[in-house]
Amino acid sequence: MxxxxxxxxxxxxxxxxxxxxxxxxxVNNVSFDVPRGKVISLIGPNGAGKTTFFNMLTGVYKPTxxxxxxxxxxxxxxxxxxxxxxxIGRTFQNIRLFQNMTALENVMVGMHARMKANLFNSILRTPxxxxxxxxSRARAMELLEFTGLARxxxxxxxxxxxxxxxxxxxxxxxxxxxxxxxxxxxTAGMNPQESAEFTAFxxxxxxxEKLTVLMIEHxxxxxMGVSDRVSVLDYGEKIAEGTPKEVQKHERVxxxxxxKAAVEDMKNRGLS
Amino acid sequence: xxxxxxxxxxxxxxxxxxNQLRAGWKAxxxxxxxxxxxxxxxxxxxxxxFVDHSLGYGVAAxxxxxxxxxxxxxxxxxxxxxxxxxxxxxxxPTLAAGLAIIFAVFWVPQPLRSxxxxxxxxxxxxxxxxYQPKMFVMPIFGVWPDIATGVYMLVFVMxxxxxxxxxxxxxxxxxxxxxxxxxxxxxxxxxxxxxxxxTTFHMGAVGITPNLPGIHVTIWLLLLLGGVITAxxxxxxxxxxxxxxxxxxxxxxxxxxxxxxxxxxxxxxxxGTGFNLTNGPNGITPLDSMGFGSHIGNFTHGVLPAxxxxxxxxxxxxxxxxxxxxxxxxxxxxLLVTVFCSFRLQFSRLGRAWIAIREDETAAAAMGxxxxxxxxxxxxxxxxxxxxxxxxxxxxxxATFPGDFFFNISVFILCxxxxxxxxxxxxxxxxxxxxxxxxxxxxxxxxxxINANIHFGSHHPNLDVPLYASGIYGVIxxxxxxxxxxxxxxxxxxxxxxxxxxxxxxxxxxxxxxxEA
Numbered sequence: 001m002x003x004x005x006x007x008x009x010x011x012x013x014x015x016x017x018x019x020x021x022x023x024x025x026x027v028n029n030v031s032f033d034v035p036r037g038k039v040i041s042l043i044g045p046n047g048a049g050k051t052t053f054f055n056m057l058t059g060v061y062k063p064t065x066x067x068x069x070x071x072x073x074x075x076x077x078x079x080x081x082x083x084x085x086x087x088i089g090r091t092f093q094n095i096r097l098f099q100n101m102t103a104l105e106n107v108m109v110g111m112h113a114r115m116k117a118n119l120f121n122s123i124l125r126t127p128x129x130x131x132x133x134x135x136s137r138a139r140a141m142e143l144l145e146f147t148g149l150a151r152x153x154x155x156x157x158x159x160x161x162x163x164x165x166x167x168x169x170x171x172x173x174x175x176x177x178x179x180x181x182x183x184x185x186x187t188a189g190m191n192p193q194e195s196a197e198f199t200a201f202x203x204x205x206x207x208x209e210k211l212t213v214l215m216i217e218h219x220x221x222x223x224m225g226v227s228d229r230v231s232v233l234d235y236g237e238k239i240a241e242g243t244p245k246e247v248q249k250h251e252r253v254x255x256x257x258x259x260k261a262a263v264e265d266m267k268n269r270g271l272s
Numbered sequence: 273x274x275x276x277x278x279x280x281x282x283x284x285x286x287x288x289x290x291n292q293l294r295a296g297w298k299a300x301x302x303x304x305x306x307x308x309x310x311x312x313x314x315x316x317x318x319x320x321x322f323v324d325h326s327l328g329y330g331v332a333a334x335x336x337x338x339x340x341x342x343x344x345x346x347x348x349x350x351x352x353x354x355x356x357x358x359x360x361x362x363x364x365p366t367l368a369a370g371l372a373i374i375f376a377v378f379w380v381p382q383p384l385r386s387x388x389x390x391x392x393x394x395x396x397x398x399x400x401x402x403y404q405p406k407m408f409v410m411p412i413f414g415v416w417p418d419i420a421t422g423v424y425m426l427v428f429v430m431x432x433x434x435x436x437x438x439x440x441x442x443x444x445x446x447x448x449x450x451x452x453x454x455x456x457x458x459x460x461x462x463x464x465x466x467x468x469x470x471t472t473f474h475m476g477a478v479g480i481t482p483n484l485p486g487i488h489v490t491i492w493l494l495l496l497l498g499g500v501i502t503a504x505x506x507x508x509x510x511x512x513x514x515x516x517x518x519x520x521x522x523x524x525x526x527x528x529x530x531x532x533x534x535x536x537x538x539x540x541x542x543x544g545t546g547f548n549l550t551n552g553p554n555g556i557t558p559l560d561s562m563g564f565g566s567h568i569g570n571f572t573h574g575v576l577p578a579x580x581x582x583x584x585x586x587x588x589x590x591x592x593x594x595x596x597x598x599x600x601x602x603x604x605x606x607l608l609v610t611v612f613c614s615f616r617l618q619f620s621r622l623g624r625a626w627i628a629i630r631e632d633e634t635a636a637a638a639m640g641x642x643x644x645x646x647x648x649x650x651x652x653x654x655x656x657x658x659x660x661x662x663x664x665x666x667x668x669x670x671a672t673f674p675g676d677f678f679f680n681i682s683v684f685i686l687c688x689x690x691x692x693x694x695x696x697x698x699x700x701x702x703x704x705x706x707x708x709x710x711x712x713x714x715x716x717x718x719x720x721x722i723n724a725n726i727h728f729g730s731h732h733p734n735l736d737v738p739l740y741a742s743g744i745y746g747v748i749x750x751x752x753x754x755x756x757x758x759x760x761x762x763x764x765x766x767x768x769x770x771x772x773x774x775x776x777x778x779x780x781x782x783x784x785x786x787x788e789a
Binding site for chain 1: 617622623624625627640
């Protein structure tokens, strides 16, 4: 791992990130950093700009203004594949697996940037290509094992149950060998038990794989259960940041989620 | 890579006439179904017998073949097959032999069969010039295609396999493939003809006098060069156009497919400089011949002939070798190389990336696949094989004319890919061979058959069927797209996509999508 001189403890630093769609400001000068080896959650009401923020980090959108530095490299406006190659892996809010490929193939596609075979040596199938193919197949199986999908390696991904598809998305993202893993609403549509399992899984990613995780999440049990830090976006602005406990009590957060009236109400009842 | 069957989506409701019909049919007891089927087939055979005897026999034979195939294997199936071969052995021995070979191949147990089948197919293809004159006459289609048609079929199958990389694997709808065909053909023409008389450059060319002006490079090198230049040209076209998706890409490639023949047509005065690049509408002809040169020719005692056009007096197996046969075998070799490369690419890092892009560009990019570069590689590979095929076919015809490169050729090749089964090499080969055959001989033969055998009372039609070629291909494609979008021999993956759609709504910033390369 490359320690950077600038911000040794931070994997990712975003400065004054801004995104406008026409006149609409989706993300308004948000500064954000992700410390190494932590699980950071990004929460906020619907339409707060969380996914837009993610899409800027992964290069799907180009920021209108601001700067993104990942492991000391300025990645602002770089294309998605280059950012993935540098070490940011991601999953999608609405599952975007390669539906007609098997689970194993999906993970192997994820390893694209870490493989070197090209057109010519693939046709000749040189010993190098053979070795690489074998090694990446083995690594993909390991990742499927890790995500509990090993027995379904040869299944076409569209036929997997919903929870497995979510996990396969994570396995595929892990195939890119990320330093930072971005999870976009990973537990959406999961039942409480699946969510709890997933929470444990994210802790394992942090503790066993030494990964840094940044996730958008709506399920507060997941957020509170695993996050080291929570940041809250509302109307494209960061309104609060801190430990789960701090954020839970933060006035503006309650206001954003429940409205001003609720805050007044809580004050009146002496809850806040 | 083996993968389990894609599960059939449980057809929850039986909506529509077709499904109701199917359900009603399935509700009948099996004996009734067999009786009705056999009855219908017999009636059809008898009806056709009165139109044309051989057609009646043909329908009966196909029906018999199907039912024998469904018999319980051991005593009955073998007995049926032996009986069928015995029936045909005397009147049409070649058909009996063909059946025997097919039956034999299908008795080989499965894992081995997939290896035996291609070997037998290749052997049959290579031996074709020897047994073609002895082949039986088919109902409707008449005599089997001659060797020149065989070369045509092989060249077009090769282009279809090339286009399959672009359309079938990477999902890039290319309506301008003819541009690659033309580039290959003109490359061969420039470097192996009298087109540039001011330069005299000889390099291994055969069958020409030593002082002949013009550039004369050996065709073997030109096949490669045609591929490489075309691939380069494909990259040039691809860089600006491959940023587009779907329909937009199709339109732009269509444009390039139109532009190139126009350039060929008008470049007898290249950009107004007076330089004669393509000889305009008159085309470039003749081209040098192919051959292995006198050294190899003498060394191998003519097995590898010095010059394809002056080869031939040897007789093997009762067949005097013609120069067309040599082109035919060369075309088989080229097609085999194409198919080989195509297979190797399919199951490689790049092949996976192509399929990923086809299924979901956004996710593919997020997985570290550089979209532009990967698509351009697909385009370049497809272009390469188109170029080689074009160069070879130009040499075979010893000519290249701008009129050969109309838009309809692009559509024709695309039809081959669609008919056969996008993404499946075997399907594309079968579809390509069939359509190319129809185009070259099949339609004309069919027309002759119709005119000879069909009449309404005293009215005898006098159809010129090849005139309706485009309409007929159109109908074929419509039928395929409506009823079997995955083609004759589909790839499983593609079949699933076509029936259930892919997840590929664009998520890109329009201002940004171009920034990668």
